Amino acid sequence: MIRRVLGFSPVVAAGLVSVAAAEGDVAYGEYLASECTTCHLLGATEATGGVPLITGWDAETFVLILKDFKTGVRDNAAMELVTARLGEEEMAALAAYFAQAE
Amino acid sequence: MTNRRTVLRGLAAAGGLLAAPAVLADGHGKPRVVVIGGGSGGATAARYLAKDSGGALDVTLVEPSRTYFTCYFSNLYLGGFQDMKDLGHTYGTLAGAHGVNVVHDWAVDVDRDAKTVALAGGAVLPYDKLILSPGIDFVDGAVPGWDVSKQNKMPHAYKAGSQTELLKAQLEAMPEGGTFAMVAPPNPYRCPPGPYERVSMVAHMLKARNPTAKILIVDxxxxxxxxxxxxxxxxxxxxxMIDRIGPDFGGDAVSVDPEAMTVDIDGSVEQVDVCNVIPAMKAGRIADMAGVTDGRWAPVNAADMSSKVDADVYVLGDAAQQGDMPKSGFSANSQAKVCANAVRGALTGSRVFPARFSNTCWSLISTEDGVKVGATYEATPEKIAKVDGFISQTGEDSALRKATYEESLGWYAGIVSDMFGV
Known part of the structure; x- marks a missing residue:
C-alpha cells in the first residue's frame, strides 16, 4: 500500500541498488547490516560472548570471510544460513557499510 | 486523512519516484510516528526510525515500564546463569542519544479515524503512522481455575520481571522431594522453546539444591x-526427574486449584508444590482496542508489517499474525527493521529496500550445553515465508554446545544494544 502510493516497489528499489553495486552501496549495506547487528555489536571496543566484532574491517577481507561461510569453509550454522542468500551485490554493500561503521 | 491521501495520489500520479517527503506538513511539523510497546519490536522500530531519519521524524515511544526485563534469558536467571539486574534495560539512550520521545504511560485507546492514541494519563497523541508492538496477553479462561488474580500462587513468569523472581523464590523454597508442575501453552505462543528451556533450567537448579524433586509438564x-x-x-x-503428560493422557484437559495447589489432569488430581501456569496467548490488548485483530492476533502484510485493515497501522512481534516466523524477540527485532525502513520511506521519501527477515532461538539445556534453531524468511503476497533453516543436532560434541552457548551470550549483548542503543 505504502509502496504503491510512493511508487517504490521492491523491484524499483532493487533496480536502484544495482546501479551502485560495484563499489558497494553503503545505504543498501546499512539496511542489510541490520540483520547482522541483532548479534554483532556496533559501537563496542570488545566482543561479548562468542560473537566477534565486525566493524572497521577492510572490504575485501569482509567479503572473503562471508564467502568462506557461504561455501562452508568456515563452520557456523547461523552464518552459513545468513550468507546463503547474500549475492555479490549484497556482500559488497555489507562490506562497504561495515568498513566505515564504528 | 482523506485529504492527505488525495494529495498523495496526486503526487504519485505526478511522478512516483519524487524524493520529496510524502507527508507534508498539514497543520503540524515533522511526520509523527507513535510506537506502542517498548520491547524487542517497538524499541527497535523507534530507535531505527529516529536514528536513520536524522531528525526528520517525530518518534514517540509509549511504554509503561521504566525498566524493561527481557523474557529471553529469564530462564537462565532461574537456572542461576544470569542476574535479574542484567536482564533489565532502560530507555535513556533512546531518549538522549536518538531523540525518541519516551512516554512512560499506558496506551488505552486508538482512534484510527482521528489517527490518535489516548493514554491512561489523559494525553492524546496524534500520529501519521502507528506501530503496535504490544507483545502478548493471556486468553481468559484458558486454564480453568487460573486468572491473573491467582498469579502469585501460580506464576506465569512469561512476562519477565517480578513474576520470574517470584517463581524462582518458590522453587528455592520447595520442600525436599517436592513437585514442580508446568502447565504448558497451546500453539501459537511466545518463544516456542521457552517452556522447555525453563524446565531444563529448573531441573539444573533443583539437581543441585533438591535432587529428589520431580518436574511434571502438562502439555x-x-x-x-x-x-x-x-x-x-x-x-x-x-x-x-522430568515427566511430560501430552494430550494423549489428558495434557489438553487441565484445570488448576491455586488455593489447594492441585492440578487436575483429565480427572486425575495431582498435589504439587510449585505450579507455573503458562496460559494460551493472544495479542496484547491494545491491538484489539485498535480494531486490527482477527481472532487472537493481528494479521499483517509481509512486505512492511502493515495491518491488513489499515495501511497506516503496523503490528510487530508476538502480536502479529504474519506467517512462518516464530513469536520471538529475535523475530520482532527483525520485523521492526523492515517496518522502520518502510515507514521512513513512506514518510520521508527515503529508499525502501525489499523485506528480509531472520530468526535464531538459542536454548540452554545445562551448563555450557547450548542448542539453537534458526531460519531466514522473505515476504510473499500471502505471508512471511520461510526460505531456509537449521537446527542443532542430537549427539553434538561438548565443544560445539559450549560455542553455541557462548554465541547466545554475544547475541544477547547484540540485540539489547540494537534495541536500546549504545
Missing amino acids: PKEKFSKQGLFEEGWQAHYAG
Whole structure:
C-alpha cells in the first residue's frame, strides 16, 4: 500500500541498488547490516560472548570471510544460513557499510 | 486523512519516484510516528526510525515500564546463569542519544479515524503512522481455575520481571522431594522453546539444591520445539526427574486449584508444590482496542508489517499474525527493521529496500550445553515465508554446545544494544 502510493516497489528499489553495486552501496549495506547487528555489536571496543566484532574491517577481507561461510569453509550454522542468500551485490554493500561503521 | 491521501495520489500520479517527503506538513511539523510497546519490536522500530531519519521524524515511544526485563534469558536467571539486574534495560539512550520521545504511560485507546492514541494519563497523541508492538496477553479462561488474580500462587513468569523472581523464590523454597508442575501453552505462543528451556533450567537448579524433586509438564501439544534436543539433554543431565503428560493422557484437559495447589489432569488430581501456569496467548490488548485483530492476533502484510485493515497501522512481534516466523524477540527485532525502513520511506521519501527477515532461538539445556534453531524468511503476497533453516543436532560434541552457548551470550549483548542503543 505504502509502496504503491510512493511508487517504490521492491523491484524499483532493487533496480536502484544495482546501479551502485560495484563499489558497494553503503545505504543498501546499512539496511542489510541490520540483520547482522541483532548479534554483532556496533559501537563496542570488545566482543561479548562468542560473537566477534565486525566493524572497521577492510572490504575485501569482509567479503572473503562471508564467502568462506557461504561455501562452508568456515563452520557456523547461523552464518552459513545468513550468507546463503547474500549475492555479490549484497556482500559488497555489507562490506562497504561495515568498513566505515564504528 | 482523506485529504492527505488525495494529495498523495496526486503526487504519485505526478511522478512516483519524487524524493520529496510524502507527508507534508498539514497543520503540524515533522511526520509523527507513535510506537506502542517498548520491547524487542517497538524499541527497535523507534530507535531505527529516529536514528536513520536524522531528525526528520517525530518518534514517540509509549511504554509503561521504566525498566524493561527481557523474557529471553529469564530462564537462565532461574537456572542461576544470569542476574535479574542484567536482564533489565532502560530507555535513556533512546531518549538522549536518538531523540525518541519516551512516554512512560499506558496506551488505552486508538482512534484510527482521528489517527490518535489516548493514554491512561489523559494525553492524546496524534500520529501519521502507528506501530503496535504490544507483545502478548493471556486468553481468559484458558486454564480453568487460573486468572491473573491467582498469579502469585501460580506464576506465569512469561512476562519477565517480578513474576520470574517470584517463581524462582518458590522453587528455592520447595520442600525436599517436592513437585514442580508446568502447565504448558497451546500453539501459537511466545518463544516456542521457552517452556522447555525453563524446565531444563529448573531441573539444573533443583539437581543441585533438591535432587529428589520431580518436574511434571502438562502439555496440550503433541510435539514441541527442539523436542529431540531437549529430551536427549534431559536424559543425559536430569534422568528420572522430568515427566511430560501430552494430550494423549489428558495434557489438553487441565484445570488448576491455586488455593489447594492441585492440578487436575483429565480427572486425575495431582498435589504439587510449585505450579507455573503458562496460559494460551493472544495479542496484547491494545491491538484489539485498535480494531486490527482477527481472532487472537493481528494479521499483517509481509512486505512492511502493515495491518491488513489499515495501511497506516503496523503490528510487530508476538502480536502479529504474519506467517512462518516464530513469536520471538529475535523475530520482532527483525520485523521492526523492515517496518522502520518502510515507514521512513513512506514518510520521508527515503529508499525502501525489499523485506528480509531472520530468526535464531538459542536454548540452554545445562551448563555450557547450548542448542539453537534458526531460519531466514522473505515476504510473499500471502505471508512471511520461510526460505531456509537449521537446527542443532542430537549427539553434538561438548565443544560445539559450549560455542553455541557462548554465541547466545554475544547475541544477547547484540540485540539489547540494537534495541536500546549504545
